[in-house]
Amino acid sequence: MNQARIGLLVAAALLATPGLAQAQDKPAADEAAPAEGAKGGEEKPTEGGEEGSSICELDPSQCPQIDIKEMAKRPIQAQMYAVQQKYALRVRRFEFNPYYITTVNDQFVSHPGFGLAGNFYFSDVMAVGLNFNFNSFSMFGQNAPNFNRDSEFNAQTRRASRIGVPLTEYDWSTSLNFTYVPMYGKFSGFNYFIFHYDAYVVGGIGLVSNRPIAVIDPDNRSFQSKLHLAPNVGLGLRIFFNRWFAAIFEVRDYIFLDSLENTVIDANKPQDESTWYAKDSTLTNHVQAQIGLSVFLPFSFEYRLPK
Amino acid sequence: MTRRFFQGLVPFVGILALSAEASAQEIQVTGPLAGAPPVRQLRLHRKGRFELAPVVSFTLLDEYQRTILVGANLNYNITDWLGVGAFGSFGAVQLSTGLSDKIQQTYNTRFDRTGADYQRASEEAGRRLTALNVGDDFKSQLGTINWIFAPQLTLVPFRGKLAIFEKLFVDTDLHFFVGPAVVGLTERAPCGPGTGVDCSARNDSPDGPGTGTVKSKPTESRIAIAPTFGLGLTFFAGRWTSFGLDWRALPFARNTGGFDIRGKGDGERFPDNKVDDKDREFKFNQMISLSFSMFFPRELKSSE
Numbered sequence: 312m313n314q315a316r317i318g319l320l321v322a323a324a325l326l327a328t329p330g331l332a333q334a335q336d337k338p339a340a341d342e343a344a345p346a347e348g349a350k351g352g353e354e355k356p357t358e359g360g361e362e363g364s365s366i367c368e369l370d371p372s373q374c375p376q377i378d379i380k381e382m383a384k385r386p387i388q389a390q391m392y393a394v395q396q397k398y399a400l401r402v403r404r405f406e407f408n409p410y411y412i413t414t415v416n417d418q419f420v421s422h423p424g425f426g427l428a429g430n431f432y433f434s435d436v437m438a439v440g441l442n443f444n445f446n447s448f449s450m451f452g453q454n455a456p457n458f459n460r461d462s463e464f465n466a467q468t469r470r471a472s473r474i475g476v477p478l479t480e481y482d483w484s485t486s487l488n489f490t491y492v493p494m495y496g497k498f499s500g501f502n503y504f505i506f507h508y509d510a511y512v513v514g515g516i517g518l519v520s521n522r523p524i525a526v527i528d529p530d531n532r533s534f535q536s537k538l539h540l541a542p543n544v545g546l547g548l549r550i551f552f553n554r555w556f557a558a559i560f561e562v563r564d565y566i567f568l569d570s571l572e573n574t575v576i577d578a579n580k581p582q583d584e585s586t587w588y589a590k591d592s593t594l595t596n597h598v599q600a601q602i603g604l605s606v607f608l609p610f611s612f613e614y615r616l617p618k
Numbered sequence: 619m620t621r622r623f624f625q626g627l628v629p630f631v632g633i634l635a636l637s638a639e640a641s642a643q644e645i646q647v648t649g650p651l652a653g654a655p656p657v658r659q660l661r662l663h664r665k666g667r668f669e670l671a672p673v674v675s676f677t678l679l680d681e682y683q684r685t686i687l688v689g690a691n692l693n694y695n696i697t698d699w700l701g702v703g704a705f706g707s708f709g710a711v712q713l714s715t716g717l718s719d720k721i722q723q724t725y726n727t728r729f730d731r732t733g734a735d736y737q738r739a740s741e742e743a744g745r746r747l748t749a750l751n752v753g754d755d756f757k758s759q760l761g762t763i764n765w766i767f768a769p770q771l772t773l774v775p776f777r778g779k780l781a782i783f784e785k786l787f788v789d790t791d792l793h794f795f796v797g798p799a800v801v802g803l804t805e806r807a808p809c810g811p812g813t814g815v816d817c818s819a820r821n822d823s824p825d826g827p828g829t830g831t832v833k834s835k836p837t838e839s840r841i842a843i844a845p846t847f848g849l850g851l852t853f854f855a856g857r858w859t860s861f862g863l864d865w866r867a868l869p870f871a872r873n874t875g876g877f878d879i880r881g882k883g884d885g886e887r888f889p890d891n892k893v894d895d896k897d898r899e900f901k902f903n904q905m906i907s908l909s910f911s912m913f914f915p916r917e918l919k920s921s922e
Contacts, residue, residue: 415679416679418679418680464681468681470889471875471879471889472724472725472748472751472752476720493782493783494780494783495780496780496790497778497779498777498778499776500775500776501699501775502699
């Protein structure tokens with residue numbers, strides 16, 4: 312007999328589960344039903360309300376005496392925070408961020424590539440980390456992939472105006488970064504779902520390895536890569552898919568003094584490497600856009616205060 | 619239909635974003651918020667309101683000349699997520715790039731009769747070979763965007779709020795726009811065989827007629843039709859004002875430098891000594907716009 316009861320309870324529970332979800336579309340009707348049973352605040356509990364009956368029989372002082380309709384009419388002074396608990400806390404979490412790179416401000420040579428960043432958030436809004444960008448793997452051999460692409464525009468301009476524009480290709484760069492997250496928020500998508508995002512500023516200092524592409528005198532010049540000290544600043548947007556997984560869009564400007572190819576050929580010493588570079592360094596803003604993924608570790612966290 | 623689409627999309631996104639906690643957050647099948655819309659008392663900044671926005675736009679990735687456009691955006695927002703309107707703007711300021719300055723500087727050196735290298739054969743070859751492409755005033759031959767008029771649809775699928783420094787809270791939306799654009803352009807006028815115009819015409823000099831500086835290249839105006847699309851963020855600063863930041867693309871072909879670069883050989887990839895429509899190259903023509911919007915009527919309503 313007990314087994315049958317248990318079986319029925321399980322079956323009822325299974326049936327009730329989807330029923331609950333449907334019923335929630337009309338919360339007002341559901342909530343109104345017991346009020347009608349209570350008949351304007353009479354002390355008699357509803358029929359079939361075994362729990363209520365039991366309480367009233369055991370301790371009449373605990374028997375419900377609330378007029379639900381009247382209670383529903385009470386003015387509510389609900390205080391809502393504009394953005395309640397942050398969806399994803401960052402404090403004391405590591406962030407790993409693989410990303411794809413594309414050039415933003417170089418019409419002459421595009422420098423696509425791949426990068427990896429790691430950050431540790433020592434507060435919820437500040438992090439320290441490292442990132443590495445790879446635009447070429449030529450340091451591993453001449454046949455290794457090189458993502459730098461010389462635009463056809465360069466050849467057209469050289470042909471039309473007989474002017475050589477010094478070009479540069481990038482190998483890799485790395486930087487020690489500090490990140491600050493002053494902005495966060497949430498979006499309702501099509502008024503159907505909600506996702507959370509934050510915006511951050513990032514800055515740091517690091518190294519850029521690059522070399523000129525021989526344009527002015529390619530017969531005699533062959534450049535080796537050089538390292539340049541490069542501070543950088545950037546802005547980013549992170550869209551959370553869940554509390555540990557997000558998409559990242561970032562724009563970063565690497566600023567450094569670049570050594571460009573000398574546009575003048577020394578007719579007496581064309582193969583002398585000291586004559587290949589321009590006398591003055593050129594301040595270069597190498598701006599790249601990054602799109603990538605962000606993974607926070609550990610995956611879970613606990614809020615300090617309840618919601 | 620839209621609801622069914624998103625009902626299909628939600629599980630897909632859920633699978634991609636596997637996390638027990640996230641599921642508990644996003645699929646609230648129980649509790650007082652079950653079945654409730656994501657936002658109650660949503661401030662309807664757009665619905666049923668006209669939007670007038672002065673706009674300033676800055677072109678991106680220009681090879682020879684940057685343009686600052688000044689104009690306005692006028693929209694009527696039918697709902698909070700759909701608006702119709704138009705974007706209009708004219709090129710108020712043209713700024714030459716470093717490459718243009720260098721081309722002009724090299725031209726000036728090449729034609730400087732007092733220069734030490736003027737008599738060298740290589741310099742004379744430079745003057746002769748570039749005469750078709752580079753005129754006395756290089757900036758005047760550059761392709762220029764004069765004005766843009768674009769009727770457009772604005773879609774606002776994402777609406778939310780932004781906390782800045784945990785003190786300042788701003789209603790924000792992410793919008794997309796799309797439409798046809800009519801673009802007024804100035805480009806180098808056609809020249810070369812069959813046009814009756816000499817592309818390499820030069821002024822007279824003490825050395826003889828037609829041996830001096832290169833005459834400035836004539837230009838002409840034309841109208842291009844192109845699609846335009848983009849996306850942007852709107853930050854609602856008040857009940858009837860907002861700031862906007864948009865990215866816009868206007869993909870179409872044009873001749874930005876006024877050069878003869880195509881028309882002959884395999885795939886017409888080599889110069890044909892003519893400047894014509896074959897020398898136009900497809901450009902994405904991107905720009906960033908900043909705007910300040912005013913909404914009318916000024917009264918702000920909220921959803922249920």
